[in-house]
Structure formats: C-alpha cells, structure tokens
Amino acid sequence: MSTPPPPPGPAPLDLPTVRTAPKALLHDHLDGGLRPATVLELAHHCGYDGLPADDADTLAGWFAEAAGSGSLERYLQTFAHTVAVMQTPEGLQRVARECVADLAADGVVYAEIRFAPEQHLERGLTLDEVVHHTLLGFEDGTAQARDAGHDIRIGCLLTAMRHAARSREIAELAVRFRDRGVVGFDIAGAEAGHPPSRHLDAFEHMRANNAHFTIHAGEAFGLPSIHEAIAFCGADRLGHGVRITDDISVDDDGRARLGRLANYVRDKRIPLELCPSSNVQTGAVPSLERHPFDLLARLRFRVTVNTDNRLMSATSMSEEMVKLASTFDYGWSDLERFTINAMKSAFIPFPDRLRVIEEVVKPGYALLAG
Numbered sequence: 243m244s245t246p247p248p249p250p251g252p253a254p255l256d257l258p259t260v261r262t263a264p265k266a267l268l269h270d271h272l273d274g275g276l277r278p279a280t281v282l283e284l285a286h287h288c289g290y291d292g293l294p295a296d297d298a299d300t301l302a303g304w305f306a307e308a309a310g311s312g313s314l315e316r317y318l319q320t321f322a323h324t325v326a327v328m329q330t331p332e333g334l335q336r337v338a339r340e341c342v343a344d345l346a347a348d349g350v351v352y353a354e355i356r357f358a359p360e361q362h363l364e365r366g367l368t369l370d371e372v373v374h375h376t377l378l379g380f381e382d383g384t385a386q387a388r389d390a391g392h393d394i395r396i397g398c399l400l401t402a403m404r405h406a407a408r409s410r411e412i413a414e415l416a417v418r419f420r421d422r423g424v425v426g427f428d429i430a431g432a433e434a435g436h437p438p439s440r441h442l443d444a445f446e447h448m449r450a451n452n453a454h455f456t457i458h459a460g461e462a463f464g465l466p467s468i469h470e471a472i473a474f475c476g477a478d479r480l481g482h483g484v485r486i487t488d489d490i491s492v493d494d495d496g497r498a499r500l501g502r503l504a505n506y507v508r509d510k511r512i513p514l515e516l517c518p519s520s521n522v523q524t525g526a527v528p529s530l531e532r533h534p535f536d537l538l539a540r541l542r543f544r545v546t547v548n549t550d551n552r553l554m555s556a557t558s559m560s561e562e563m564v565k566l567a568s569t570f571d572y573g574w575s576d577l578e579r580f581t582i583n584a585m586k587s588a589f590i591p592f593p594d595r596l597r598v599i600e601e602v603v604k605p606g607y608a609l610l611a612g
C-alpha cells in the first residue's frame with residue numbers, strides 16, 4: 243500500500259514538524275552548545291576535574307539552572323566548564339563536528355557559529371591552530387550531515403572578548419581565515435563597563451578589509467551600547483539588540499513612537515539577532531510573554547530568531563521557534579519571514595543567500611503552509 247498524501251491545509255505547527263522546516267541561525271556560540279555527555283567525556287580525556295556533576299542529566303540541569311540566575315555575569319561564568327574541555331585539537335574538532343550534526347538534525351540549513359579563539363590557548367595551541375582545528379570539525383560535520391541526507395552550510399564568526407585587549411588580533415585572524423570558512427567577527431562578554439568603542443581598531447580593520455561584523459549590544463546594557471555599535475563601530479548586525487525597545491514607547495491606544503535610534507535601526511534594516519530564551523535567563527527581559535520580539539516584528543524591524551547557547555538554555559532552533567509561535571500565535575508565514583530575514587542578513591555572498599532563500603526556504607515553507 244502506498245502512503246496516503248498529506249491532508250490539505252497547513253501542517254501542525256508543533257515541535258516535530260518545525261524540526262522539518264528549513265531554518266537559519268545567525269547567533270549560536272560554539273562553547274555554549276556542547277552535548278552534556280561530550281563535556282563529561284572530554285573532561286575525562288583531558289583531566290579537567292572541575293565539573294559540577296558527573297552524569298549527563300545532572301550536568302545538563304546544572305547548566306540550565308546556573309545560567310538562569312537573571313544576571314549576564316553569572317550566566318557567563320558557566321562557560322568556564324565548556325571552554326576548559328575545548329583546549330586540544332581533538333576537543334575543538336569534536337565539539338565543532340557535533341555542533342553541525344545537532345543543528346542539521348534539527349533542520350537548520352544555514353548557521354553562523356561563533357567562538358572566541360583567545361579562550362582556547364591554555365594547552366599551548368596558537369590562535370591559528372585553534373581556528374584551523376575548529377574549521378576542520380565544521381567541515382567534517384558538514385560532510386557527515388550531507389551523507390546522512392541533511393544539507394547544511396556553516397559560516398564561522400570569530401569573537402573577541404570585550405573585557406580583554408586582543409580584539410585587533412582576532413579581527414586580523416578573522417580576515418586571515420576569510421577564505422577558509424570564517425565569515426565575520428564579533429565581540430562578546432560582560433557588556434556593562436565594556437563599551438564597543440574600546441575596540442574601534444578591530445572594527446576599523448574589518449571595515450578596511452570589506453569584512454563583516456556583528457556586535458553583542460543592547461543585552462545587559464541599553465541604548466548607549468547600541469548607539470556606539472552602530473554609529474561609531476559600524477556594526478552590520480546587532481547581537482541581541484533587544485534593548486532597542488528603550489527607544490520605543492507604546493501609547494494606551496497601541497500606537498508606537500520610535501526615537502531616532504530605533505528609527506535608524508529600522509530604516510537601515512539593521513538585523514537584530516534576538517535570542518528569546520537566553521534573554522529571559524540573563525534578565526534582559528522578564529519573561530517570554532513580555533519579550534519585545536513580537537512588538538519588534540510587528541513594527542517590521544528585521545528580527546531573526548536565534549539560540550545563543552543551546553546548552554545553557556537547554557534549547558534548539560526549533561524549540562525557540564515553537565515557543566515564539568505558541569506565545570505570539572505565529573503561523574508558518576511568520577516563521578518563513580523570520581528565516582528569510584536571517585538569510586538576508588547572513589555574512590555570505592549575496593547569490594549564495596538568494597539561492598538558499600529561493601531553493602530551500604521558500605519551497606520548504608510552501609509545503610508546510612499547505
């Protein structure tokens with residue numbers, strides 16, 4: 243007997259079905275997405291004895307709880323354990339390979355994965371070696387996913403830590419590896435007290451080389467950070483940028499008034515890499531229900547859906563989309579729009595972006611929309 247054709251009309255917007263939809267992810271940290279079992283195994287191999295748990299379930303629970311304290315600084319402390327097991331060629335390659343496998347299995351077709359090479363030098367690797375091994379892992383993962391029937395493309399972003407002083411060096415590294423899989427640059431880490439303008443020479447190097455960069459801004463700190471990232475640094479995109487709502491007021495009758503900065507971000511179509519679960523965990527927003535994602539989407543900002551750190555937020559790209567859809571009553575056309583927004587904002591060449599939109603994203607959502 244042949245399988246009956248799917249019933250007419252839209253497919254159910256539930257987790258198993260969203261996992262089959264083509265998705266694009268711009269903001270995902272390599273050191274925030276390890277499998278708990280891999281953290282344990284790598285710790286065992288490299289002799290790291292600082293883990294707070296010794297079985298995978300307890301460890302997964304520990305990360306989610308510790309990261310959910312409501313403070314970005316406390317959230318960031320949890321990365322000490324993942325970074326500790328990513329100090330060897332094997333560790334970096336395995337984490338990168340598994341990252342691709344997990345995203346591909348979740349239906350992600352394009353992802354930009356970021357990490358900070360300067361945090362992986364503890365066991366003697368050079369910056370170039372760290373990037374080289376990580377890219378090998380991405381390549382392996384991509385080839386294995388293709389063999390398993392999942393086409394996925396990965397671009398790597400190199401992050402500099404904003405409290406440190408190596409951003410120029412990391413920007414140079416990003417440009418050096420631009421033809422080998424690195425597609426851009428970023429700064430991350432504690433935001434308050436570390437304005438983006440401290441790293442102007444790094445951004446100047448990127449701009450001088452016609453290279454792309456995003457900046458974590460408007461997460462734990464508000465408008466001044468976003469303003470600097472755009473006006474002084476020239477960021478192509480905003481990592482989070484959620485606090486742009488500090489420049490938007492909504493009247494009792496529902497009419498939104500935008501200040502100059504919010505207008506500029508919208509007019510210039512500056513992409514916002516919104517990370518709903520992470521924003522709740524770090525206290526950037528009080529709850530998912532009160533997340534300004536929907537306000538920004540309705541005001542037609544270029545909103546994108548992202549995971550930030552899948553391990554710390556115990557989430558996936560599909561779960562973030564399902565949570566948003568059930569909270570704000572989104573349908574397939576909304577999820578398609580957010581995905582196209584992400585592809586339009588990707589740091590790969592324009593024809594490549596178009597190809598994913600036309601050949602993968604649109605046909606995929608057309609099927610689901612029924």
Ligand SMILES: O=c1[nH]cnc2c1ncn2[C@H]1C[C@H](O)[C@@H](CO)O1
Pocket residue numbers: 271272273274314318321325356357358361401430431432458461520550551
């Ligand atoms: O959401 C974040 N805001 C600021 N920094 C972050 C966030 N998620 C991860 N990081 C930091 C911790 C990682 O070790 C580093 C590089 O991926 O980036």
Ligand SMILES: [Zn+2]
Pocket residue numbers: 269271430458481550
């Ligand atoms: Zn982030």
